[in-house]
Amino acid sequence: MTDHRTPYSVYIHIPFCVHRCAYCDFNTYAGMQSLMPAYVVAICREIEIVAHSAPQLLTAHTIFFGGGTPSLLSARQFESILKVIQDCFTLTEEVEISLEANPGTVSMEYLRNLQSLGFNRISLGVQSIHTEELRLLGRIHDTYDVIEAVNWARQVGFTNLNLDLIFGLPEQTLERWQATVEFILGLKPDHLSLYALTVEQGTAFGRWAKQGLLPIPDPDIGADMYEQAGETLEKEGYKQYEISNWAKAGRECQHNLQYWRGLPYLGFGAGAHGFANKMRIANIIRIRSYLERLSVKNSNRDFPFPVSPATVSKTKISKWVEMQETMMTGLRLTREGVSAEEFLKRFEVDIREVFGKEIDELYTMGLLVWDGQVVHLTKRGRLLGNQAFMRFVD
Ligand code: SF4
Structure with missing residues (x-):
């Protein structure tokens, strides 16, 4: 993906x-x-x-x-x-x-x-x-x-x-x-x-x-x-x-x-974030430090994609973390939610095998709708979104 x-x-x-x-x-x-x-x-x-x-x-x-x-x-x-x-x-x-x-x-x-x-x-x-x-x-x-x-x-x-x-x-x-x-x-x-x-x-x-x-x-x-x-x-x-x-x-x-949707993006500028190549990266925050890092003398060498001279943190995202993030950000999409088919295509594992327990609990609490194909928040779930998202993180 x-x-x-x-x-x-x-x-x-x-x-x-x-x-x-x-x-x-x-x-x-x-x-x-x-x-x-x-x-x-x-x-x-x-x-x-x-x-x-x-x-x-x-x-x-x-x-x-x-x-x-x-x-x-x-x-x-x-x-x-x-x-x-x-x-x-x-x-x-x-x-x-x-x-x-x-x-x-x-x-x-x-x-x-x-x-x-x-x-x-x-x-x-x-x-x-x-x-x-x-x-x-x-x-x-x-x-x-x-x-x-x-x-x-x-x-x-x-x-x-x-x-x-x-x-x-x-x-x-x-x-x-x-x-x-x-x-x-x-x-x-x-x-x-x-x-x-x-x-x-x-x-x-x-x-x-x-x-x-x-x-x-x-x-x-x-x-x-x-x-x-x-x-x-x-x-x-x-x-x-x-x-x-x-x-x-x-x-x-x-x-x-x-x-x-958890798709790739590149962020440029002071404090910008990016997600590409299964890596989350973040740039240095202060403007003057950013300018210094992008000066000719400091930026004149090779950087592995998607790292830049301004990058201050890079984290490889494991499959498990990517699955958790997919649930947390996908559930923000109130109608689209997270599709079981897309999840299977992306991670080669059934969504219920990974998050069946969490989905059932939130369904019982009235925060999630699950019709076997898509999981998304209920009206009540939109108000208590953080409670729902927290279930999917360690
Ligand atoms: S200081 Fe005001 S205008 Fe500038 S980014 Fe913050 S909220 Fe927006």
Whole structure:
């Protein structure tokens, strides 16, 4: 399944932000934009090194620029990265090229330029439509920026638009959350990602929570928010296909599906991760260290695929771990789930022989559906996903 004939996904991490949001624990840095030109050069070099070390020319069917705030790069900088990717991979005809964008950082001209470079999917981090919630989160945009960004994207021809929202915010009520969902539906996105707020250590939210200054809604209200929004979206013709994702028919994110299906991907940039050749690899996190590793003097030797000069950890994945991961990520796919036939094809062993006990237990608890061919989460299981996933790890 993960041989070199399988189309790859390519992830490019852009770790720059204008300002650090209060809840963010992604690998991203504010105030370092002066390093962007050198970073683009390093990314291009890393792509070339890895692609040239592959046993054959690889095919890519998705390219995803995530961050951070990738929309801080200029169209010209994207052009140079895309050119290297085109030179180093065979791209499928229907290749999905996505950009994560901050609504406060785009213009119509910019989106038009991206579209002409081949981008065909934009994902906007909206999070909320309420000004005080956006301020608390530390976001730099307002709802007006969102409306403009959506209109511009449509005007220049984007037909695949995702909007990200966060629920379970401090002092958020069910009504306020529902108002965000309904307003956003009025913008007619093709895809919606709804994430529950998680308060992480090391963030401003983490510090405020420790001091008792963050009135997070009760988890039961969070569950109601999730369920109510899901029902509203289904009524509007969106189908849930992953725990946090809904899409109009044919608008599912192909790039993220690659992760959940356990298929190979290559990650480039500071802190990026990859999975290829039965190996999980991770890059050095800090931008300056990444640049140093990709300097000509440090990168001028051979690296075994998929390792790059920026790799700091590589783990060979055993068949047993790969089977566990297949269950954990596959079960996130709420309708597709894990197919018994695919499992047998991939691992040459019956799914019930390996996980029969776990499937039976979770079925009895009402968290899994098992019809003899496919195993997937029930509605209740989607709320208690972690409990289900934990059963499949040692
Ligand atoms: S814009 Fe996104 S990546 Fe940047 S700090 Fe805010 S949440 Fe983090």
